[in-house]
Amino acid sequence: MPTKLPHEWTEIVEQAAELTGRYAHKATISSGDLLVVASAFLSGATWFLSFDQNSGARALANVLKLTVFPNLTARDQKLAAHLKA
Secondary structure, three states, X not given: OOOOOOOXXXXXXXXXXXXXXXXXXXXXXXXXXXXXXHHHHHOOOOEEEOOOOOOOHHHHXXXXXXXXXXXXXXXXXXXXXXXXX
């Protein structure tokens, strides 16, 4: 997992585009959420804190091996499993 701070905006956008290419056909995740998850991933974060249970960002963060707080809901877990498949 890369660790580099601060990020160049282009790096974050490129990472978000890569995530889009890998997961967009499996779930609808907004570009804003993709940018947030991409930024967390690039920074080498180990935790992802989000209370938004309707965006898919929490499931995607889990797929990228970030620990999500609060714990994943059943919906998050189902979406994460679908993204991993």
